[in-house]
Amino acid sequence: MSTRLIDLVQFLFSKNAGPYLVTFDAVFDNEDSYRRVCDSGVFSKERMAALFKVPVERILSVHRYDAGRVIKFTMIREISSGDFGDRSVFGSQWWPPLIALEIE
Amino acid sequence: MGCVRVLSPGGSLGYGTNADSLRRGLELGLDVIGADSGSTDMGAYYLGSGKAYHSRATMKRDMTLILEAGLSNRLPVLIGNAGGAGADVHLEWARAIIEEIARENGMSFRLALIRSEQDKGYLRERVRAGKVRPMPGVPELTVERIDACERVVAQMGFEPFIEALDQGAQVVLAGRACDSGIYAAYPVREGRDPGLALHMGKILECGAMSAVPPTGRDCLIANVDSSSFEILAPNPEREVTPASVAAHMVYEVEHPYLQGEPTGVLDFSEVRFEAASDRSTRVSGTRFHVHDAPTLRFEGAEQVGFRSFVLGGIRDPFLIAQIDEYIAGCTQQTLEISGQDGVDINWIVYGRDGVMGAMEPERDRPAHELAVLAQVLGPTQEIAHDVAALMEARMIGFPYKGARTRTAHVAFPFSPLVNDTGPVYRFSVLHIAELEAASDLTRLFPIEYVRVGSAG
Numbered sequence: 001m002s003t004r005l006i007d008l009v010q011f012l013f014s015k016n017a018g019p020y021l022v023t024f025d026a027v028f029d030n031e032d033s034y035r036r037v038c039d040s041g042v043f044s045k046e047r048m049a050a051l052f053k054v055p056v057e058r059i060l061s062v063h064r065y066d067a068g069r070v071i072k073f074t075m076i077r078e079i080s081s082g083d084f085g086d087r088s089v090f091g092s093q094w095w096p097p098l099i100a101l102e103i104e
Numbered sequence: 105m106g107c108v109r110v111l112s113p114g115g116s117l118g119y120g121t122n123a124d125s126l127r128r129g130l131e132l133g134l135d136v137i138g139a140d141s142g143s144t145d146m147g148a149y150y151l152g153s154g155k156a157y158h159s160r161a162t163m164k165r166d167m168t169l170i171l172e173a174g175l176s177n178r179l180p181v182l183i184g185n186a187g188g189a190g191a192d193v194h195l196e197w198a199r200a201i202i203e204e205i206a207r208e209n210g211m212s213f214r215l216a217l218i219r220s221e222q223d224k225g226y227l228r229e230r231v232r233a234g235k236v237r238p239m240p241g242v243p244e245l246t247v248e249r250i251d252a253c254e255r256v257v258a259q260m261g262f263e264p265f266i267e268a269l270d271q272g273a274q275v276v277l278a279g280r281a282c283d284s285g286i287y288a289a290y291p292v293r294e295g296r297d298p299g300l301a302l303h304m305g306k307i308l309e310c311g312a313m314s315a316v317p318p319t320g321r322d323c324l325i326a327n328v329d330s331s332s333f334e335i336l337a338p339n340p341e342r343e344v345t346p347a348s349v350a351a352h353m354v355y356e357v358e359h360p361y362l363q364g365e366p367t368g369v370l371d372f373s374e375v376r377f378e379a380a381s382d383r384s385t386r387v388s389g390t391r392f393h394v395h396d397a398p399t400l401r402f403e404g405a406e407q408v409g410f411r412s413f414v415l416g417g418i419r420d421p422f423l424i425a426q427i428d429e430y431i432a433g434c435t436q437q438t439l440e441i442s443g444q445d446g447v448d449i450n451w452i453v454y455g456r457d458g459v460m461g462a463m464e465p466e467r468d469r470p471a472h473e474l475a476v477l478a479q480v481l482g483p484t485q486e487i488a489h490d491v492a493a494l495m496e497a498r499m500i501g502f503p504y505k506g507a508r509t510r511t512a513h514v515a516f517p518f519s520p521l522v523n524d525t526g527p528v529y530r531f532s533v534l535h536i537a538e539l540e541a542a543s544d545l546t547r548l549f550p551i552e553y554v555r556v557g558s559a560g
Contacts, residue, residue: 017358019144019531020241027351052463060240065360067377068350074358076241078461082147083530084408084481085450089147093459 005042005101008033014094019081021060021074022091024048024098028069038064040103043071051097054078107327108291109135110304111338113170115311115320117141117183118158121166125323128338130173132325136290137174139166140283140309141198142185144403144531145356150189152254152405152529156197157188163198168205171275175211182265182276182286189405190280191255192221198277203556212557213275216268218549220257220279224250226548227402227537235538239401240358242534249532253404256533260400261366262302264549265289271553279549280403282365283309291328299392302365303372304333307352307387314352315342332388334380344385346377364536366545368394397538398545404533409448410485411525412492416499416514418474423513426504427453427474430513434478434498442491448481449495476514485524492522 006012010029017023026043028034037043043064049056054075062073079086088094111129113121117139142150142157150157167183174181187194195217202215228247230236236245243249250256260278262285268276269290278286284305291301304326307314312322315337322342327334335344353372354360361372371391380386418424431451438449454475457464478495482488499514507513539545 015356016145017356018239018241019147019534020239021358023354023356023358025354029347051465053465054463061358063354063360065350065354067372067375068353068360069347070351070354070360072354072360074240080148080241080530081145082149082528084411084448084479084528086147087452087459087461090145094463097460097463097465 002102002104004099005037005103006099008037008103012095012098014091016081016091017074020077022077022094023072023074024095025070025072026098031069034069037071037103042101042103043073045073048073051101107329108294108296109133110287110291110308110326110328111137112287112308112311112324113137113139113166114322115140115309115313116143117166117170118163119321120162121169122322122339123169125339126169126173129323129325130177132338134177134179134325137170137179137181138287138290138308139170139181139183140185140286141183142188142190142280146188148405148529148531151191151257151403152407153527154191154193154255156194160201164201164205167201168209171202171205171211172209174275175213180269180274180276180290182278182289184278184281184283184286186277186279190220190257192219192279195219195277195279202275202277206557210557212555214273215554215556216271216273216276217552217554218260218264218268218276218278220260220281220549222256222258222402222548224256227256227533230537236535239534239536245533245535249406250404252406253532254407254529256402256404258400258402258548260549261285261545262289262292263545264551266293267546268551269293271551273553284365287326296328296330299368299370299390300331300333301328302370302392303387303390304328306363306370307335307349310352310355312337312339312342313355314349315344316348317342318348332386334384334386336384343383346379346385349385349387350377366400367398368392398542399536399538400548402533402535402537403531405529406532407527408530409481409483409528410488411479411481411528412485412488412522413477413479413525414492414496414499414516414522415475415477415518416516418476418514419472420509420513421472422506422508423504424471424474427456430502430504431476433504434495434502437498437502438491438494442494444482444487444491446483447487447491450479450481452477481528485526489522489524496521
C-alpha cells in the first residue's frame, strides 16, 4: 500500500545552500520510515527533476545522511537569491510538491 | 585538558537575543562568547548597497547584552560578519554602535577591528593565474565581473581572530567571516583540535536550531574537550538530542558530511552523536582533511539596475480567467509607449504560481483572487519609475475581452501606486580562490586596535 511522503516524515523544507543553490530536506524521526523512503528510490535526480519540472541537470545532487535520518537533494536556482525575478530570497516555500509524493 | 566553554547568543546577532538564556549560560560558566551577525542568505543587496541588514535598535540591544556579559565576566567577545555583509562600511556601522554602547554604559576595553573588504587586484591576479573556481551553479569568474562589483569581500577563517586575541583584544569585531571560525577561534587558540572546533562552530552558528524545539533565536553552548564536544541549551525549555544535532548537520548545505573550510574539508561521515545527559549531546569523530594549499571564498555584488514595482489585487472572475492575455497586453503596450531599451519587466502572480513560478504543479487550479506584482528593472531609477507608471496606467484600463465592468481593473493597496526599491544586485563573485601563500589567511584581513571608552 502506498503512503504520502508527508505521513512518513517529521519535517520537509527548502532553504538556500548559498545564493545559487536551494537544498530540500526530508527529516525522519524513526528508522523504519527513513529506510522505507530510502529503499523506495523516489529521491532520484530524475524523479525530482520531473516533480519540479526542471531539467535534470539542475538537480545537482541527492544525498542521504543516516546519522541524521535525512534525505536531501539540491537544485541549482534558475535565478540566484535576490537577483531580479527571484521569487524566494531564502529559497523557502518550494518544498510543498513533495507532500503528496507516493511511497510504495 | 579542561573544557573550553563557548556560548552563541543566537543564529544572527541583531535578531533579538534571549536575555534569560544568556544569563543562564553565564551561570553555567563560560570562556568566550562568539556571535555571528551575517550571511549571504539575504541576497546581494546589503553587500552591494553598503546598507546594514539588521535594525540598528535591535543590534544595539543585542550587542549591549553580550558586551555586558563578556566584560563583567572577563570573557572575550568575538563578533563576525558585522553589519550583515561584512564590508568596510558595515564594519564601521557596527563599530559606531559598539562605541555608543561603551560611552553610554561607561565601558572601557581594547577592541580589534578586522577588515575583510578586498582590493580587487588580488582576486584579479588569482583569476589570471587560474586559481579560482566557482561555487556550484555559479558561472566561471572573469576579470570583467570582478571589476563590475561594487564591493568584494573574502570570508576569513579563525586565523585573524586568534591574532587579535594574541594582541590582547577583549572585543573583536570582524567583517565577513566563516561562521564556524568565529566560534572555533578561541578553542583552537587554547589547543583544541581545529576540525573538532570548526565542527562545533558549524552547530553554534545557528543558535538553538539544533535543539528541540528548534529556533535560531535562542542561545546554545558548546563545551569542547580534547576529543569531543558537548552541546547544550541554557534555556530549560529546550533539549539537545543526538537526533536533533545529527539532523542539523545537513541544514542549508549541499553535502551532508563534507564541508569546505579555508584550510581543509570537514568530514562528518564517522561522527558519533551520543546523549551526554538527558538534555545535552556529545559529538565526536570529526575528521579534517587539510588542503594542500589554503583557500578563501570571495563574494562580490554587482549592480544590475534599479527596480520600481506596482502591486495590485484582482477579484474579477472574467479578468482572472484571462490573466495571461492581460499581462501580455499590458506589457506590450507599456514597452511600445515607453520606447525604452534595456528595461526588464517581470510579473509575479500570487494565488496562481507566485512562489514557485514554472515549478508550480497546481498552476491550473481555479483561483477566486490573485495578486499581481509588476516589477520593472531599468538602468536608472527614473527610467524604472517611468516605465512602472506606464504599466500602472495600462493595468487600470487594459481593454480585456468580454469585460463586464468599466475601468480600474486592479485593487491597488498603496498610494503611491508606483514604488521604487532602489538598486538591485547580484552575487557575480561567489568563488573559491586558492591562495598565493598561507600567510594570506591573515595578511588579507588587516587588524586595527582601538581603545574604546575612557582610558584606563
